[in-house]
Amino acid sequence: MKYVVLGDVGLRSLYHVGDEAMMDVAVDMISAQPDAQITLVVGDPLTATSHYGVPAVKRIGFSPRWTWRQSAERLARETSDQMLAAPARGSVAEAVRNSEVVVIAGGGNMTSRYAHHLYERVAITRMARYFDKPLLVTSQTVGPVLRPRDAELLAEIVGYASYFGARDDDSFALLRALVPDRDAGRSDQVVYRTADDAVLLCAGETARAELVGMELPPRYVVASFTSDPGTTGIAQDEYTAAIADTLTRLSDALDAHVLLLPHTGALEGRPVGDQITDDAVVAAADTARIRALPVMTARAAAAVTAGAVLSVSTRYHAAVFAVAAAVPAVAVSLSYYSSVRFRGAMVPAGLEPYIVPATAWDQIVPACVHAVGRGDTTRTTLQGYAASQRDYQRAWWVTLKGAASGHDAAPVPAFPRRYTTQIDEPWAAAVRASFVAFDAQAREQNRTEWLQRDVDVLESASAAAEARLALEQKATHAAQRVVDELRRRVQALESRKAVRFADRVARLQQRMRTAFRSRARVKRTGH
Incomplete structure (x- = not known):
């Protein structure tokens, strides 16, 4: 069974413990399947292969500095029929074409805060759809703040996925609301409240x-x-x-x-x-x-x-x-x-x-x-x-691997029992009182932050456009000066030609008058 697994890992200059932990578990769970072959989609393939011991390809790459229009244009280009009909060697598209199932490993990247990562995940979703490969998504936080256009991209992912695991209640509710109402009960079949995959991480001797x-x-x-x-x-x-x-x-x-x-x-x-x-x-x-x-x-x-x-x-x-x-x-x-x-x-x-x-x-x-x-x-x-959380998450992966193999997937069990703790202490009361205002303020701060980021990106794009315009205007002015100089030279040349032509005409006229006078004198005198 050939898997392609996308994760925000394998960066040469930055190791992120949480992202790597979830990818470690994904590789562990899939590798337990005897015939599993894994190809990772990562930041730096050599770094990832050195760490995980499996082949890897470089992700497409969307920049946080791009405008949404630039990202959308890159997304459309990378997932066009023309690009996917003949994928480049070593590309994400080639890896997806040669796979049997696509997995998006755990993360909190499907949000407007990290929209460039969201575009990466939409791209691999479209590739999976194009090549008719099942898509499995695990251990995700989505949102909590999503611009309308980003919500549409997220809906595209969950709308195609066979299974989608949400690691918190807010994400679970948001995803359930986004699932297309194609048939009764579809959201129950796709979106599940799960734990974070990292609960299964084993330390090991290494x-x-x-x-x-x-x-x-x-x-x-x-x-x-x-x-x-x-x-x-x-x-x-x-x-x-x-x-x-x-x-x-x-x-x-x-x-x-x-x-x-x-x-x-x-x-x-x-x-x-x-x-x-x-x-x-x-x-x-x-x-x-x-x-x-x-x-x-x-x-x-x-x-x-x-x-x-x-x-x-x-x-x-x-x-x-x-x-x-x-x-x-x-x-x-x-x-x-x-x-x-x-x-x-x-x-x-x-x-x-x-x-x-x-x-x-x-x-x-x-x-x-x-x-x-x-x-x-x-x-x-x-x-x-x-213990119940680990049992649940193992069962979740049994379901995912069953769906990947094309067999009837085992049903996902109920999420583990929840515990509650009531603390009547001054510090706990102060914490409860602070949270309502903090969350409201933080939500607005998030919105302000990504709006400001949009403004910064647009201002940067505007400044770049103005710089290009200034260069074009400078080039135009320089070209105009060259044209003016050429025109002046042509005019000067034409003026000199006209003077020389007039001189030639005058000399010719003079010779003609001289010759006429000479013939007239010969005619009068006979010699």
């Missing part, structure tokens, strides 16, 4: 070998913070200082070391992403018990999380790893997009009170202390939920 020599302390908190403050409006230096102060107080309150675990960065070479923020936090902290870890593979990151007494993060997959390992978790939301994803991972596990909006930043430490204080109770609940 990951444990990565941790040798790191000398992890016996009691530690694992902390993962994004490299920027999201839509909070907090300045970067204030954000770094707030993290350092919070983690210092948390280290004292729990009598534990704090390990900063980057979820984006470079496995080799110059530090990027979360690495830069982590180093700045360590420099700003008032304790030596805060330490920045190097970038590591997703499997190793999951193993580090499993050994912690607590996970505190603004990173979504840090919460996913924690829940899967039955580790108490506190998530800090920096945007509405973050809130939606955190709820997807934590609400079913009974951890909703531990999702803290940035506007309630002062409640992070009390929430963390409370989560650790309930350690045994929380871990017991999480262990039961995590």
Whole structure:
């Protein structure tokens, strides 16, 4: 069975733990099928093949700097009958043509915020449709903010997919609303509420070998913070200082070391992403018990999380790893997009009170202390939920592989039982009160952000057009000067020709008069 799997992975200069974790699981699940052959669609094929051990092709490539019209034109060109009738060697289209099934691996890229990734996924959907290949989509957050034209693109994907897994309730509801009403019950057959695929990530011996020599302390908190403050409006230096102060107080309150675990960065070479923020936090902290870890593979990151007494993060997959390992978790939301994803991972596990909006930043430490204080109770609940979550996600993949093979797919079981936790503490009340206003503000901030991005792109395109126009006008003026000079030269030449012609006529007339006089004199005198 030949699979083509698209994921936002395989970047040469940036390793993203969450995206790679979901692709790791997709490759693991598919590879368990004895006859499976996998081709990945990625950022850099050599990097991906080195990591996953399977062939890869380079994705089409849509730029976040393009206008929607430029992206739409590229999409139309790459998926035209002319292009697909004879795919280029090594292209995505050739890989899809030679496959038997197309899979879009987990991610949160089907949103106006990352519209360039949405176009990539629409392109492979159209290719799958053209070559009559089934499309399976797993572990997705969609939206939550979608421009009308982006919603139409998303509807095209879910409208063709055989199965579509949504990893949070908001995405599930949005997708159900987008499914075409082609026949009764179609949405039940296509869109399912699932877990994040990363709950199935296995550390393995290779990951444990990565941790040798790191000398992890016996009691530690694992902390993962994004490299920027999201839509909070907090300045970067204030954000770094707030993290350092919070983690210092948390280290004292729990009598534990704090390990900063980057979820984006470079496995080799110059530090990027979360690495830069982590180093700045360590420099700003008032304790030596805060330490920045190097970038590591997703499997190793999951193993580090499993050994912690607590996970505190603004990173979504840090919460996913924690829940899967039955580790108490506190998530800090920096945007509405973050809130939606955190709820997807934590609400079913009974951890909703531990999702803290940035506007309630002062409640992070009390929430963390409370989560650790309930350690045994929380871990017991999480262990039961995590086991049922893994069972469910394995069953989901059994269904997907059954659909890929053309057999009658096994029915998708009911989503695991949800747990609820009611906490009557001042910090929890403050968190609940902050969230309503935070989410409303964050939603508007998201809209403002992508509208501003549209404005920036249009202004950039306008500036480029004006620059081209200026060059064209300059070239036109230069050409006009050349024409004027040629015209002047022609006129001068013609003027000189006219003068010479007049001189020649005058000389000829003079000779004619002279000759006439000579003949007249001869005639009078006879000689």
